[in-house]
Structures are given as C-alpha cells and as structure tokens.
Amino acid sequence: xxxxxxxxxxxxxxxxxxxxxxxxxxxxxxxxxxxxxxxxxxxxxxxxxxxxxxxxxxxxxxxxxxxxxxxxxxxxxxxxxxxxxxxxxxxxxxxxxxxxxxxxxxxxxxxxxxxxxxxxxxxxxxxxxxxxxxxxxxxxxxxxxxxxxxxxxxxxxxxxxxxxxxxxxxxxxxxxxxxxxxxxxxxxxxxxxxxxxxxxxxxxxxxxxxxxxxxxxxxxxxxxxxxxxxxxxxxxxxxxxxxxxxxxxxxxxxxxxxxxxxxxxxxxxxxxxxxxxxxxxxxxxxxxxxxxxxxxxxxxxxxxxxxxxxxxxxxxxxxxxxxxxxxxxxxxxxxxxxxxxxxxxxxxxxxxxxxxx
DNA sequence: TCTGGGGTCCTAGGACCC
DNA sequence: TCTGGGGTCCTAGGACCC
Numbered sequence: 001x002x003x004x005x006x007x008x009x010x011x012x013x014x015x016x017x018x019x020x021x022x023x024x025x026x027x028x029x030x031x032x033x034x035x036x037x038x039x040x041x042x043x044x045x046x047x048x049x050x051x052x053x054x055x056x057x058x059x060x061x062x063x064x065x066x067x068x069x070x071x072x073x074x075x076x077x078x079x080x081x082x083x084x085x086x087x088x089x090x091x092x093x094x095x096x097x098x099x100x101x102x103x104x105x106x107x108x109x110x111x112x113x114x115x116x117x118x119x120x121x122x123x124x125x126x127x128x129x130x131x132x133x134x135x136x137x138x139x140x141x142x143x144x145x146x147x148x149x150x151x152x153x154x155x156x157x158x159x160x161x162x163x164x165x166x167x168x169x170x171x172x173x174x175x176x177x178x179x180x181x182x183x184x185x186x187x188x189x190x191x192x193x194x195x196x197x198x199x200x201x202x203x204x205x206x207x208x209x210x211x212x213x214x215x216x217x218x219x220x221x222x223x224x225x226x227x228x229x230x231x232x233x234x235x236x237x238x239x240x241x242x243x244x245x246x247x248x249x250x251x252x253x254x255x256x257x258x259x260x261x262x263x264x265x266x267x268x269x270x271x272x273x274x275x276x277x278x279x280x281x282x283x284x285x286x287x288x289x290x291x292x293x294x295x296x297x298x299x300x301x302x303x304x305x306x307x308x309x310x311x312x313x314x315x316x317x318x319x320x321x322x323x324x325x326x327x328x329x330x331x332x333x334x335x336x337x338x339x340x341x342x343x344x345x346x347x348x349x350x351x352x353x354x355x356x357x
Numbered sequence: 358t359c360t361g362g363g364g365t366c367c368t369a370g371g372a373c374c375c
Numbered sequence: 376t377c378t379g380g381g382g383t384c385c386t387a388g389g390a391c392c393c
Binding site: 047049066067247248251253 | 359361366
Binding site: 016049062107108109110111189190191192193194195225290292302303304305306307308 | 384385386387388389390391392393
C-alpha cells in the first residue's frame with residue numbers, strides 16, 4: 001500500500017545568536033559580531049558559537065577556535081553567549097511555528113521540522129505557507145529564517161541550507177535527484193568530517209557519486225550507517241516528524257582557563273559542576289541512577305568513567321560523593337587537566353516515580 | 358589551527374541470568 | 376575437559392548534531 005505523500009518544512013533561523021544580539025543592541029548593527037569564547041586578545045581558548053555574515057565575510061566560521069577568529073577579524077564585536085535570552089526567543093519562535101504544523105519537532109535551539117501534509121494540497125501551497133511563517137517570525141520577532149520544503153525531513157533540511165539567509169527553497173519529489181546530485185556528501189545528515197574523509201578515499205565526493213556507489217559495499221564498510229547512506233543519497237527518508245519528549249541525560253562541563261594539576265582546584269570545579277547538574281535535575285523534577293565524569297587532559301586525551309547506583313536519587317550529596325570517587329580512582333597524578341565534566345543519566349521523572357511508589 | 362558546551366545514538370565487550 | 380544460546384544491563388569510546 002502506497003504511503004500518502006508527505007510535505008515537510010524545515011525551519012532554520014539565520015545566524016541565530018548574533019541575530020538576537022543585534023536585535024537587542026542597535027549599537028552593534030552593521031559590525032561583524034561573534035558570539036563565543038572570550039578571545040582575550042588572541043590568547044583565549046574555546047570556539048566561535050555563531051558569527052554574523054559580516055564576520056563570515058572575513059572567513060570566520062562556527063566551531064573555529066576563537067584565537068583564529070581573532071586573527072581573521074580583530075575589529076569584530078565579541079560577545080559571550082546569553083543562553084537564557086536565546087532560549088526565551090527560541091520558545092517564542094517555536095510557538096509561532098508549531099501552530100502551522102500537524103506534527104512538529106524542534107531540532108536544537110533554532111531549527112524545527114513541520115509536517116504540513118494535512119494542511120496543504122501541494123508544494124505550491126506549501127511554499128505560500130512557508131512564506132507566511134517567515135513573515136510572522138519577521139513581524140513578531142524581528143528575525144529572519146531560512147526555510148526548506150521537501151518530501152521528507154532529509155530533503156527539507158538540505159533545502160533550508162541551500163539559500164541563506166532569508167531563503168525559501170522548495171524541492172518537489174520529481175526534483176530531488178537533480179537537486180541532490182551535485183551537492184557534497186557533507187551536506188547529508190550524519191555525514192560529518194570522519195565519514196566525509198572515508199567516502200572521499202573511495203572517490204565519493206558528491207551525493208550523486210554516493211547514489212551510484214554499490215549499496216552492498218557501503219553496507220559492508222559502514223554497517224547500518226552504510227544502508228542509511230545509500231537511502232539518503234537517493235533522497236529517501238521515511239523518518240517521521242516527532243516531538244521528542246523526556247531528556248535522556250543532563251550534564252555540565254567546564255574547560256579551565258589554564259590546564260591545571262592543582263587537586264584542590266580540580267575538586268572545587270567538580271563540586272561546582274555537580275551543583276549545576278543538580279539544579280537542572282530539580283528544575284526538571286528528575287531522578288537519576290547513573291553518574292558519568294569526563295576528564296580531558298592536556299593534549300586533548302579524553303576519558304569518561306561511569307557508575308550506576310543501585311537506587312534513584314536527586315541528592316547533591318550522592319552526586320558529589322560518586323563523582324569524587326570516580327575522579328579519585330581514575331585521575332592520573334601529575335597530569336594537567338584541561339576539562340572536567342559531570343553527567344547524570346538513567347533518568348526518571350520524579351513526579352511519575354512518586355505515583356509509582 | 359588547536360580544538361566549548363549541551364545533547365543523541367551506535368558499537369563492542371563483559372557480566373550476569375535463565 | 377570443554378563448554379549453548381538468548382536476553383538485559385552496564386561501561387567506554389566515538390561520531391554526529393546545534
């Protein structure tokens with residue numbers, strides 16, 4: 001039995017963090033703006049979270065070391081991230097978008113998928129609907145978004161990235177193959193740096209190359225992922241637009257300003273991370289069973305150590321005690337530490353738990 | 358070039374149970 | 376002495392997303 005044809009919209013806010021900052025601070029408009037770590041005159045550690053298009057013109061990109069961004073664009077306005085603000089604005093935008101969709105799925109802080117199959121008869125009507133969504137976001141929030149419309153989530157997502165900023169790209173079912181073929185494989189969801197490199201070694205550069213590649217070889221080389229790669233290259237994706245509910249884990253981590261072997265400073269940082277995690281656990285009314293700590297040494301070597309408790313808890317004392325024990329038995333003496341992290345998982349809603357007991 | 362902080366999912370091996 | 380099969384849970388690492 002043939003599935004009903006779907007029409008999916010992907011909404012992607014343009015350079016979200018910097019766009020929000022520019023909206024809130026008229027004095028920085030017209031300048032390159034970079035949200036991320038403190039550059040500290042070129043000596044800062046950390047990376048660029050988001051940069052506006054003026055900064056991108058100098059070569060600045062998300063994820064780039066902030067020291068490198070500083071060399072490329074010294075006259076930019078550098079701002080620390082203001083997550084409470086971005087989350088507030090994000091919630092307002094998601095409210096707007098949600099009411100245009102039969103099914104809605106938020107994706108990160110500034111993206112969303114909308115299944116509008118039941119609301120529009122064809123892609124032309126979907127394009128008009130997408131225009132209305134962009135307009136409402138512009139009028140109510142003073143921000144621009146780029147939208148992609150396609151027969152599934154994969155194509156819609158790639159389409160939203162096709163023309164930016166303030167873009168609107170529609171890819172009909174019969175146009176999918178021609179649209180995807182010339183694009184680099186890196187545009188596919190789940191194809192990151194590593195997979196891109198492996199594919200390149202096979203002579204696969206574009207999505208078209210991948211579509212022509214033998215699917216059995218892909219499966220034997222990449223396992224489950226290989227089959228997925230084959231389907232994606234053909235523009236096929238049956239995954240549903242689905243609201244995710246229930247966090248699986250929550251964590252805090254911090255990179256020291258300077259790598260340190262000072263045990264007192266390390267323990268203090270660990271305790272503070274635990275406090276932050278417990279605040280989130282309490283806010284969300286959660287109980288947890290598994291504690292994981294993360295240690296990154298000087299040189300970027302990273303380890304995780306986990307322990308599952310025989311009981312559910314939301315107590316700071318349990319977290320700090322477990323985290324300290326995991327650290328004590330795994331910390332390599334006299335090695336400088338770059339980063340420390342604390343995560344809790346095996347989460348259960350505390351309210352639900354009460355009714356179970 | 359020198360690599361944040363918040364997440365999700367997958368894989369592989371080992372423990373343990375029936 | 377040599378040794379099953381299936382299932383679940385746990386740990387560690389890694390790829391990927393925004």
